Every structure is written in C-alpha cells, then in structure tokens.
Amino acid sequence: MTRNDAQTLDHLTTLEDLVSALPPGSVITDPTSMNAYRWDRANDPNAGVPLAVIRVASTEEVQTVIRFAAATGTPVVARGAGSGLSGGSTAVAGGIVLSLDRMKTxxxxxxxxxxxxxxxxxxxxxxxxxxxxxxxxxxxxxxxxxxxxxxxxxxxxxxxxxxxxxxxxxxxxxxxxxxxxxxxxxxxxxxxxxxxxxxxxxxxxxxxxxxxxxxxxxxxxxxAQRPPTTLVASFPTLDSATDAVLAITRSMRPSMLELMDGVTINAVEDLTRMGLDRGAAAMLIAQSDEPAGHAAVEIGLIEDICTQFGATECYSTDDPDEGEAFIVARRMAIPAVEKLGALLLEDVGVPLPRLGDLVTGIAEISANREVTIAVIAHAGDGNTHPLILLDPTDEAQQERAHLAYGEVMDLAIRLGGTITGEHGVGRLKRPWLAEYLGPDVLELNHRVKNALDPQGILNPGAVLEHHAAR
Amino acid sequence: MTRNDAQTLDHLTTLEDLVSALPPGSVITDPTSMNAYRWDRANDPNAGVPLAVIRVASTEEVQTVIRFAAATGTPVVARGAGSGLSGGSTAVAGGIVLSLDRMKTxxxxxxxxxxxxxxxxxxxxxxxxxxxxxxxxxxxxxxxxxxxxxxxxxxxxxxxxxxxxxxxxxxxxxxxxxxxxxxxxxxxxxxxxxxxxxxxxxxxxxxxxxxxxxxxxxxxxxxAQRPPTTLVASFPTLDSATDAVLAITRSMRPSMLELMDGVTINAVEDLTRMGLDRGAAAMLIAQSDEPAGHAAVEIGLIEDICTQFGATECYSTDDPDEGEAFIVARRMAIPAVEKLGALLLEDVGVPLPRLGDLVTGIAEISANREVTIAVIAHAGDGNTHPLILLDPTDEAQQERAHLAYGEVMDLAIRLGGTITGEHGVGRLKRPWLAEYLGPDVLELNHRVKNALDPQGILNPGAVLEHHAAR
Known part of the structure; x- marks a missing residue:
C-alpha cells in the first residue's frame, strides 16, 4: 500500500494517522516551533494556536492533508512565505497551517x-x-x-x-x-x-x-523589459502631485508612476541619505521603458507635465542603475516608516480622478485622530498605501489609529474606491467587505464559496465570515 | 404602481402579464419575425421555436424578463448581435430569446x-x-x-x-x-x-x-495604437511557416501574427485580386506597432527569420493603409472561403510548439475524410480556425465533414490544446467539453453553474449539459 492509498486516507481520523501518512519531519506540533507559522506580516493579535503546522512537499501531500481535514472538519490555512499584509494566513485555533514554502521548483x-x-x-x-x-x-x-x-x-x-x-x-x-x-x-x-x-x-x-x-x-x-529611463519630481503640495498624475495617465502609459508623501520622503532619507528633497510635500517617481530615444521623449513629456503642475525639482536619468536606486528607495518606504513606530498598513484604491480627494481626506483623518499617516501610492493605478503609525505602548493612540484605519476604508468606499487594491481582504479587512460589496454581491461570494467548500474548512474567517458547515 | 413594482412582478405568470409589464413593441411572438432571432452564425439545425423574442432597452427590463422566467421556469437565451459561431445564442424551444441589441449606449x-x-x-x-x-x-x-x-x-x-x-x-x-x-x-x-x-x-x-x-x-x-508596419511572407510549406512563428514568438511581441494556408490564400485572391501568391502553401502577416524606427527594426528581424525558414517572398510596408489592405484580406478569409461552400468553423488552439503538429494533423484529417479544410490562424497565439467545407446537398460528404469537425477537436486535445480558443463552447462544441476538461473540472463547472442558476433557466444546454432544476 502506498502512502496515498485512497482507502488509507479515508481513515485518517487522528493527527497521528496524518503524521504517519506524511514523510517524517513534515508535521510540527511543538508550540514554540509553530509560532514561526502563526502570523503573517499583518501580525493579527487574534491568531489562534493551531493543531499542527504541516510543511508539504508535493501536490499528493497536500491532498493527504486536505482529505484528513475534510474527514475531520479541521480548518486549513494555506501559507506561502508569510509576507501577507491582511492576515490571510493567520493561524486558526485547532486548525492546520499548511505551509507550501518547500514547494519551490x-x-x-x-x-x-x-x-x-x-x-x-x-x-x-x-x-x-x-x-x-x-x-x-x-x-x-x-x-x-x-x-x-x-x-x-x-x-x-x-x-x-x-x-x-x-x-x-x-x-x-x-x-x-x-x-x-x-x-x-x-x-x-x-x-x-x-x-x-x-x-x-x-x-x-x-x-x-x-x-x-x-x-x-x-x-x-x-x-525582457528594456532598460528604463527614470524621472523624480518634487512637488510643493500633494494636490499638485496628484493633479500631475491625472494629466500623465490621461495620455501616456509610463511603466511606473509612484508617489511618496513628505513623511515618507523624510523617513526614507533618514535611512538612505541619498539626498531626497526633505522639504517636498510629495515626490513622483516615473519610469518609461519605451525603446531607445522614445523613453527620453516620454520622460520629457512627463517632466513637462510635472513642471506645469508646479514641480519644484525634476531629475531624470537614463542610467538604469541610478534609476533603480530611486526605486529601491521607494521599495524601502514601508521599512523606513516602520522605524518611526508600529504600522497599520492600508491598501485602498480609488478611480484616478478621486486620488486627490483620497489623499486630502487621509490628511484630515490624520489630523482628526491625531495619528501620523504616511502615504505611498502606486499613483498611476489610484492604489494607495496609507501607513498609519502607532505607539504600541500608548493604548489611547492605538485605539485612535484603529479608528483611522477603518475611516480610511470608509473614505475610499465613499469615493467609489476599493478597500484593498492588491493586498487582499484577509482577516483584517473582512469587517469592511460587506459595506464595500453590498448585500447582493456579498451573498454571491458566499454562494460560490459554499459551492466549492461546503464544509467551510478552507481558510475560515478569511475574506468572508465563516458560516457553519451545511 | 410602476411597471417594476416588486409585487406586480412576483405575479408575472403568463406571457400576457410579461407583455403588459414591458414597453409596447418589446415582445415579438410572430413566428416569422422570431426567425430572425432563432439562430446565430452557427446556424444550429436544432434551434427551437421560442415562446417569445424580447428586445429589452434597460437593466430594469432585463430584470422584469428574468423575474418572469424564474417564476415560470422559462429558459432564457441572451443574444447580442447574433454573430456567435458556436451556437451560444441558439433559441430554445418554449424559451425566451432575450435580445440586448437595443442597449447600445x-x-x-x-x-x-x-x-x-x-x-x-x-x-x-x-x-x-x-x-x-x-x-x-x-x-x-x-x-x-x-x-x-x-x-x-x-x-x-x-x-x-x-x-x-x-x-x-x-x-x-x-x-x-x-x-x-x-x-x-x-x-x-x-x-x-x-x-x-x-x-x-x-x-x-x-x-x-x-x-x-x-x-x-x-x-x-x-x-491610441501607433501606426503599424506590416510584413507579408509567403512560404513553400505549412511547416516552414509554423516553424517561423515559433522562432518569432520566442523573442518578440509583434502586434499581429496571422497565418493563412494555400486554400485560403486562393479563396481570398479570388475575391480581392490583390496579387497574393497563389502558389504559396502558407502566408504569414505580421505587424509591429513599436515607435517610429523601432517598428522597422522589429519587422526586419521578423523578415530575417521568415527568410531563414524558407520564405519565398517577403513584402513589408510602413504605409498603414497598405498594411490595412492585407489585414482586410485576412479578415475576409472566412467569407472568401464561404464562397466555396458551406462551412463548419473550428476554433482549436494548442501550445505554440504543437502548432506544426496541429496543421499537419488537420491536413491528414482532410485527406482521410475527403473534405477540404482551409486553415487560418492567429498563429502567434497558437489559435487556429480550420474551415471545413461542405456541400449541403451531399449528405455523405456532410457526414464526413461533421466527423472531421470532431476529429479536429480530438486532435487538439491530444496535442494539449483547447477545443475553443475564442469563439466559446456554445451548443456545437458542448459534446467535446467533457473530454477536454475531464470529469473533475467538469463537475466544478456544474457546481458553480448550480450555485448561480439553481433552476437552470439561463441558456440551458449551452456550454454545459442541462441538468433538471434541483
């Protein structure tokens, strides 16, 4: 009999059965070792203590685990690298954390x-x-x-x-x-x-x-992508930067169009000392990967637009390494801001014409709630990452930060936007999904979920509220 | 009470109720007038006589029709312009044909x-x-x-x-x-x-x-797309043309890469007299929409590859109108071949490395079944349209043509391909879907269908076999 013999698997009813059906070393049950798999980067405080962490190496091993879970009604939370930002991989009490980190071919x-x-x-x-x-x-x-x-x-x-x-x-x-x-x-x-x-x-x-x-x-x-030409432009106000974004995307398709606000610029400059304009209210980073000659033309047009909308400083380079240094700075924005305190990381997106209203509204929430909110954005997509700073030792501030977190999503919904552009709903954003989707679309989500997972064992509580098995 | 008053709609139980709930002129029940809406371009001989054709003008009117259909269990076949090629809009006996052709904003x-x-x-x-x-x-x-x-x-x-x-x-x-x-x-x-x-x-x-x-x-x-540069290349064999396609797509992204075989070339030339190479076994039409200068370079590289793989004649032009003439010729391929007889239109696709095997296999089916099969292809996608010619007055040949139609799909499945790349399954290809998807994926399709349309009133018999209401 092989490990995956169907008859054997139908009789996997205890964790011991499952352990013996999988290669040695696959199953972790030691609480301390399991801790490395209980959270993703959302650090959900409500993470449960799982029954086991299982590090699978093949599709067949995943089948074995899922058959056990189906037979026993055990929740299964799949996990890749644990870098999720919405708590989609938060461990569920008594469930299995199914780690796919070994499947790397x-x-x-x-x-x-x-x-x-x-x-x-x-x-x-x-x-x-x-x-x-x-x-x-x-x-x-x-x-x-x-x-x-x-x-x-x-x-x-x-x-x-x-x-x-x-x-x-x-x-x-x-x-x-x-x-x-x-x-x-x-x-x-x-x-x-x-x-x-x-x-x-x-x-x-x-x-x-x-x-x-x-x-x-x-x-x-x-x-392969062609080597890009890069433009960095500093703006005196957030509005002038978001207006420039609108004018750019209306007629062009840059291969990158990112925004950082003043708080972020300073946090990144603290870390990198690369000479960013600390006085700017916003910075745009644009790239063009058009063929030689044409990239310079496209970047030139973007620079003209930035200048027209009040950019105080523009710098462009066709040296890909120099350009990459600015992109690295942008990618370091989250860790850089994280040096200032703990973060609640947002991911709201709006139709492009509402980008200005969104960043203005976020500034108002920041002022009302007395919390610092740094804003970075995939500006050309209208997708922003407001980073809400909090001091974990200050309970009152922590509460205000969580209120701000919800208010940013409420604001995005009011502006015709989404509560998550690219991070996922996970568990952190689930309470806002119903308002965003409305009752009919939410019900449609549940219908599809119930059709494919009638027992509700797959990542219960992520995206949708967990409904008891039918 | 308005037309869409929910209480009224709950009581739409007869066609007369429905007629009175919709604006005058929406509902067609005259058999002759209905004939214009019973078939799409697949001309499914099994089209039924519908209860009514309803030409709706708004989302609310669609709701009215669907509420009637749900209350009475009446099948609804939606229809746009009726240009479908797989019988997805074939009328169902006793059902409603829901024509959306008036909703044109x-x-x-x-x-x-x-x-x-x-x-x-x-x-x-x-x-x-x-x-x-x-x-x-x-x-x-x-x-x-x-x-x-x-x-x-x-x-x-x-x-x-x-x-x-x-x-x-x-x-x-x-x-x-x-x-x-x-x-x-x-x-x-x-x-x-x-x-x-x-x-x-x-x-x-x-x-x-x-x-x-x-x-x-x-x-x-x-x-807006940049004006394209166009290349037309003639090949002595189908194999040399498909080999060239593979070499082109491996490193480049032309904005078009189409193939016509010898039968098609001659049919198009009969119609257009534009001087296509009647002796060629295959013709490739490639376009590049890279920026000025770069398009010529890309087309030059494609021409080099074509020559290397044995192209006997290459002609390129950066005059968009002249290029468009070749594209019009390509778009006329189906009507041109249709002049030779009635058509069974295929839509099989394969992974690019199997494109040569597919066209070779189609030639074998054509020889075995003694039916002419013209081949046109979106070659760069591996998506082909074998056009099986038949004489509607020759019953034996018609039968052979239908056998060939199925054999082409069987061949595509054997080569790791799909039974439909872009036309849809509709009713004509439904008998092959189970073999293509396999039982588990087919069951998954049914599960989603049942979750969203438990009564089975929406386009029953299209894509999936109709299951009786649960």
Missing part, C-alpha cells in the same frame, strides 16, 4: 514563454529564472524578494509595474489546485487563448486560500 | 480611460467612440464590425491583436449583471486594481449567458 519553457512554479517559489526567484532565459515575469510587489508566487496568486498581487503591465491574474495561464474534498484539478494550460468552460482559473486567482490550495502555477512570461 | 471617460457600454453596442462602435477620445479598445475579433461587446464579454472574445494586447477579459473592469433570480449586481468599477472579494467579474466573463445577463460593461481603454 521553477521550470522555464522559453518556447511557450511560460514558467511552471511551485507555490513556495519566491517572486524574485521566478523573475530570476525567467531573466536567465531572456524573459520577464512583470508583477513586482514591493516585497518581491520575500513573497511567494503562491501568495501572489492567492491575493492577485500587484506591484509597481502594474500601471503598464497589469497584475498577477493577467499572467496566470494555469493552476493546479487541491479542492476542499482532496481532489486535484488542473485548470488552464500553456495556451494564450482558451474559453472552453467557465473561467475557473481566474476565479481561483485572488481567492486567498478560501476555495482551494494552489500547488502549481503556470505563468505567462514576456520578453 | 457608449460613454467614454478619458480621465479614467474607460468606456461604459451597453451589451448591444458593436465592438466597432466602442472602438470608434474610444478613438474619438484618442483612446483604443484593443480586442478585435475578425467580426468586429458586426459583433456586440456583450457577446464579446460573454465569450471572452479574442482577435488579431491579442498576441500582444490580450483578450477581452483583460479589458473588463466591471460588469452590471442580472442574476438568475432577477437581482441586479454591479461588479468591479473604474479601478485598475481591486482584490476585495472573489474574482466574480472575471468569472462572468466567458460564461456565455449561463450565469447571468450582462446589461452594462465597463472597459479599460489604452492610448
């Missing part, structure tokens, strides 16, 4: 221009493997060096180049998924067009572990 | 770079409205002048520029849908990133009227 097929990756492969590792074949996997969350591709797919992660190149779902051609009953399905394939049957691959992207467990990802790659 | 917002369109607006009308604002809606089915945007979304339609610019789903930011119980939901919005809740917008795209009725589409637009 990456294969590149240069002929079909695709990558097949295990969910535990890091985004940066996929990018590197693609680059070695002269290809490019575009989606680039700021955390790309530490986040897993499985987590990227689970949250439909975004990043900096999305303003021109789209988000994770645009690059997912296929998925291998283990369903809530332990069956494995392969969806999609290395075909650029396929409309046979419902769009299930797309449905699973962004489902945050609530509909199935991703065990393999098939990604579309494109030819 | 188009509004362009240049600031968010979006279009809001009624499902009955033609693809060409959306393109024209976008162009008037200096913007571009890329997806371009060959039928773009006669197909509706609602049908494009319902089938996740492709086209010629998809090889670089993606398919319909990549441009759908939001949908207004009437669900199977008559509720209306708005999904998504003018936000470039949004991961709040399950990816329902993406699920509805490509669902062919089986999950809900599209009453409004929110589309992402991009800046």
């Amino acid at each position: 990456i294969e590149i097929d240069p002929v079909t221009r695709t990558a097949v990756a295990g969910p535990g492969a890091l985004n940066a590792e996929v990018k590197a493997a693609a680059a070695a074949a002269g290809l490019w996997y575009p989606p680039d969350p700021s955390s790309y060096e530490i986040c897993s591709i499985g987590g990227n797919v689970a949250t439909n992660a975004g990043g900096l180049c999305c303003v021109k190149y789209g988000v994770t779902t645009d690059y997912v051609l296929g998925l291998t998924m283990v369903l809530a009953d332990g069956r494995v399905v392969r969806l999609g394939g290395p075909r650029l067009k396929d409309v046979a049957g419902l769009s299930l691959t797309k449905l699973f992207v962004g489902s945050e572990g609530t509909l199935g467990i991703i065990t393999e990802v098939l990604l579309r790659l494109i030819p | 188009i509004e362009i917002d240049p600031v968010t770079r979006t279009a809001v369109a009624g499902p009955g607006a033609l693809n060409a009308e959306v393109k024209a409205a976008a162009a008037a604002a200096g913007l571009w809606y890329p997806p371009d089915p060959s039928s773009y002048e006669i197909c509706s945007i609602g049908g494009n979304v319902a089938t996740n339609a492709g086209g010629l520029c998809c090889v670089k610019y993606g398919v319909t789903t990549d441009y759908v930011l939001g949908l207004t849908m009437v669900l199977a119980d008559g509720r209306v939901v708005r999904l998504g919005g003018p936000r470039l990133k949004d991961v709040a809740g399950l990816s329902l917008t993406k699920l509805f795209v490509g669902s062919e009227g089986t999950l809900g009725i599209i009453t409004e589409v929110l589309l992402r637009l991009i800046p």
Whole structure:
C-alpha cells in the first residue's frame, strides 16, 4: 500500500494517522516551533494556536492533508512565505497551517514563454529564472524578494509595474489546485487563448486560500523589459502631485508612476541619505521603458507635465542603475516608516480622478485622530498605501489609529474606491467587505464559496465570515 | 404602481402579464419575425421555436424578463448581435430569446480611460467612440464590425491583436449583471486594481449567458495604437511557416501574427485580386506597432527569420493603409472561403510548439475524410480556425465533414490544446467539453453553474449539459 492509498486516507481520523501518512519531519506540533507559522506580516493579535503546522512537499501531500481535514472538519490555512499584509494566513485555533514554502521548483519553457512554479517559489526567484532565459515575469510587489508566487496568486498581487503591465491574474495561464474534498484539478494550460468552460482559473486567482490550495502555477512570461529611463519630481503640495498624475495617465502609459508623501520622503532619507528633497510635500517617481530615444521623449513629456503642475525639482536619468536606486528607495518606504513606530498598513484604491480627494481626506483623518499617516501610492493605478503609525505602548493612540484605519476604508468606499487594491481582504479587512460589496454581491461570494467548500474548512474567517458547515 | 413594482412582478405568470409589464413593441411572438432571432452564425439545425423574442432597452427590463422566467421556469437565451459561431445564442424551444441589441449606449471617460457600454453596442462602435477620445479598445475579433461587446464579454472574445494586447477579459473592469433570480449586481468599477472579494467579474466573463445577463460593461481603454508596419511572407510549406512563428514568438511581441494556408490564400485572391501568391502553401502577416524606427527594426528581424525558414517572398510596408489592405484580406478569409461552400468553423488552439503538429494533423484529417479544410490562424497565439467545407446537398460528404469537425477537436486535445480558443463552447462544441476538461473540472463547472442558476433557466444546454432544476 502506498502512502496515498485512497482507502488509507479515508481513515485518517487522528493527527497521528496524518503524521504517519506524511514523510517524517513534515508535521510540527511543538508550540514554540509553530509560532514561526502563526502570523503573517499583518501580525493579527487574534491568531489562534493551531493543531499542527504541516510543511508539504508535493501536490499528493497536500491532498493527504486536505482529505484528513475534510474527514475531520479541521480548518486549513494555506501559507506561502508569510509576507501577507491582511492576515490571510493567520493561524486558526485547532486548525492546520499548511505551509507550501518547500514547494519551490521553477521550470522555464522559453518556447511557450511560460514558467511552471511551485507555490513556495519566491517572486524574485521566478523573475530570476525567467531573466536567465531572456524573459520577464512583470508583477513586482514591493516585497518581491520575500513573497511567494503562491501568495501572489492567492491575493492577485500587484506591484509597481502594474500601471503598464497589469497584475498577477493577467499572467496566470494555469493552476493546479487541491479542492476542499482532496481532489486535484488542473485548470488552464500553456495556451494564450482558451474559453472552453467557465473561467475557473481566474476565479481561483485572488481567492486567498478560501476555495482551494494552489500547488502549481503556470505563468505567462514576456520578453525582457528594456532598460528604463527614470524621472523624480518634487512637488510643493500633494494636490499638485496628484493633479500631475491625472494629466500623465490621461495620455501616456509610463511603466511606473509612484508617489511618496513628505513623511515618507523624510523617513526614507533618514535611512538612505541619498539626498531626497526633505522639504517636498510629495515626490513622483516615473519610469518609461519605451525603446531607445522614445523613453527620453516620454520622460520629457512627463517632466513637462510635472513642471506645469508646479514641480519644484525634476531629475531624470537614463542610467538604469541610478534609476533603480530611486526605486529601491521607494521599495524601502514601508521599512523606513516602520522605524518611526508600529504600522497599520492600508491598501485602498480609488478611480484616478478621486486620488486627490483620497489623499486630502487621509490628511484630515490624520489630523482628526491625531495619528501620523504616511502615504505611498502606486499613483498611476489610484492604489494607495496609507501607513498609519502607532505607539504600541500608548493604548489611547492605538485605539485612535484603529479608528483611522477603518475611516480610511470608509473614505475610499465613499469615493467609489476599493478597500484593498492588491493586498487582499484577509482577516483584517473582512469587517469592511460587506459595506464595500453590498448585500447582493456579498451573498454571491458566499454562494460560490459554499459551492466549492461546503464544509467551510478552507481558510475560515478569511475574506468572508465563516458560516457553519451545511 | 410602476411597471417594476416588486409585487406586480412576483405575479408575472403568463406571457400576457410579461407583455403588459414591458414597453409596447418589446415582445415579438410572430413566428416569422422570431426567425430572425432563432439562430446565430452557427446556424444550429436544432434551434427551437421560442415562446417569445424580447428586445429589452434597460437593466430594469432585463430584470422584469428574468423575474418572469424564474417564476415560470422559462429558459432564457441572451443574444447580442447574433454573430456567435458556436451556437451560444441558439433559441430554445418554449424559451425566451432575450435580445440586448437595443442597449447600445457608449460613454467614454478619458480621465479614467474607460468606456461604459451597453451589451448591444458593436465592438466597432466602442472602438470608434474610444478613438474619438484618442483612446483604443484593443480586442478585435475578425467580426468586429458586426459583433456586440456583450457577446464579446460573454465569450471572452479574442482577435488579431491579442498576441500582444490580450483578450477581452483583460479589458473588463466591471460588469452590471442580472442574476438568475432577477437581482441586479454591479461588479468591479473604474479601478485598475481591486482584490476585495472573489474574482466574480472575471468569472462572468466567458460564461456565455449561463450565469447571468450582462446589461452594462465597463472597459479599460489604452492610448491610441501607433501606426503599424506590416510584413507579408509567403512560404513553400505549412511547416516552414509554423516553424517561423515559433522562432518569432520566442523573442518578440509583434502586434499581429496571422497565418493563412494555400486554400485560403486562393479563396481570398479570388475575391480581392490583390496579387497574393497563389502558389504559396502558407502566408504569414505580421505587424509591429513599436515607435517610429523601432517598428522597422522589429519587422526586419521578423523578415530575417521568415527568410531563414524558407520564405519565398517577403513584402513589408510602413504605409498603414497598405498594411490595412492585407489585414482586410485576412479578415475576409472566412467569407472568401464561404464562397466555396458551406462551412463548419473550428476554433482549436494548442501550445505554440504543437502548432506544426496541429496543421499537419488537420491536413491528414482532410485527406482521410475527403473534405477540404482551409486553415487560418492567429498563429502567434497558437489559435487556429480550420474551415471545413461542405456541400449541403451531399449528405455523405456532410457526414464526413461533421466527423472531421470532431476529429479536429480530438486532435487538439491530444496535442494539449483547447477545443475553443475564442469563439466559446456554445451548443456545437458542448459534446467535446467533457473530454477536454475531464470529469473533475467538469463537475466544478456544474457546481458553480448550480450555485448561480439553481433552476437552470439561463441558456440551458449551452456550454454545459442541462441538468433538471434541483
């Protein structure tokens, strides 16, 4: 009898059965060792103590775990690199944390221009493997060096180049998924067009572990990006910067268009001493990856717009390394602001014309609640990351910070925006989902969830409120 | 009491009730007049005689019709422009044909770079409205002048520029849908990133009227395309042309890469007399829309590859009108071949490395079954349209043609391909869906369908086999 013999698996009813059905060393039950797997970067204070952490190495092992979970009604929280920012991987009391961090294989097929990756492969590792074949996997969350591709797919992660190149779902051609009953399905394939049957691959992207467990990802790659030309522009007010963003995106497709506010600029400058303009209220970083000659023209047009909207200083460079230094500064924004205190990290997005209203409204919330809110934004997408600073030793301030966190989402909803552009709902944002979606769309979400996971064992409490098994 | 008063609608139990709840002239029941709405371009011989054809003008009217259908268990087949090629809009006996052809409004917002369109607006009308604002809606089915945007979304339609610019789903930011119980939901919005809740917008795209009725589409637009440079290359064998395609797509992203085989070339030449190479076994048409200077370089590289793989004649032009003449020739391929007889139109796709095997295998099927099969292809996507010619007066040949139709799909499945790349499953390809998806993925399709349309009133028999109401 093999480990995965169906008859055996039907009789996995105790944790001991499960341990003996998996390779030695797969199951962690020691409380101290489990602590490394109880939280993602949202640090949800309500994380439970799981029954076990299981580090799987194959699709078959995931099936074994899910069959046990289905047989026993045990909740399963899937986990990639644990870099999630919304608590989508927070451990559930008495549940299993299913860690996919060992499933890291990456294969590149240069002929079909695709990558097949295990969910535990890091985004940066996929990018590197693609680059070695002269290809490019575009989606680039700021955390790309530490986040897993499985987590990227689970949250439909975004990043900096999305303003021109789209988000994770645009690059997912296929998925291998283990369903809530332990069956494995392969969806999609290395075909650029396929409309046979419902769009299930797309449905699973962004489902945050609530509909199935991703065990393999098939990604579309494109030819390597051309070396970019970079512009950095300082603005005297936030409004002037967001107005410039609107004027730029109206007619152009820069390959990057990022914003940092004054608090962020100073935090980054504290850390990097690279000479950023500490007096600026906002800074835009734009890149163009048009072919030689044309990038300079595009960046020139963007610079003209910035100047027209009051930029006090513009600096552009076609040296990719020098440009990359500014992008590194942008990517360091969260850790830099984190030096000032603990963070509540927001991810609200609005239609582009409301970007100015959003940042103005955030400033008002900051003033009313007496908490510092640093703002960074994938400005060209209208997707902002207000970083709410709090002192964990000051209970009153902590409470005000949490109120501000909710008010920022309320504001985004009022402006026709979303409560999460790229991080996911997880557990932290779940209380706002109902208001955002409205009762009918929320009910539609529950209907699909119940159809695919009728027992409610997959990541219960993430995205949607947990309903008891039917 | 208004027309849409809920109490009234709960009591719509006869067609007379429905007629009186809708504006005069909405409901067609005269058999001759209904004939114009019983078939799409698949000309399904099994089309039924519907109870009524209803031409709706608003989301509210769609709700009225669906509430009647839900209350009475009446099947509803939604219909845009009737240009579908797989029988997704074939009328069902005793059902309602819900024609959305009157819902044609188009509004362009240049600031968010979006279009809001009624499902009955033609693809060409959306393109024209976008162009008037200096913007571009890329997806371009060959039928773009006669197909509706609602049908494009319902089938996740492709086209010629998809090889670089993606398919319909990549441009759908939001949908207004009437669900199977008559509720209306708005999904998504003018936000470039949004991961709040399950990816329902993406699920509805490509669902062919089986999950809900599209009453409004929110589309992402991009800046106008640059004028393209065009290359036409003739090849002595199909293999040499498909080998060239592989070599091109490996390192480049042309904005178009189309193939026509010898039968098609001659049929088009018969119609256009534009001087195509009648002796060629295959012709590739490639375009580059890179910026000035760079397009010539890209087309030069593609020409080098074509020559290297044995192209006997290459002709390139940077005159957009001259280039467009070749594209028009390509778009005329289906009507041109149709002059030779009735057509069974295929839509199979394979991973690019199997494109050569696919066209070779199709030639074998053609020889074995003694039917002419002309092949055109969105070659850069691996998506082919074998056109199986038949003489409707020759019953034996007709039977052989239908056998060939199935064998082409069987071949595609064997080669790791799909039975439909961009036309949809509809009713014509439904018998092959189970083999393509396998039992588990098929069951997953049914589960989602049952969750969203438990009565099975929405387009029963399209995509999935109709299961009786639960």
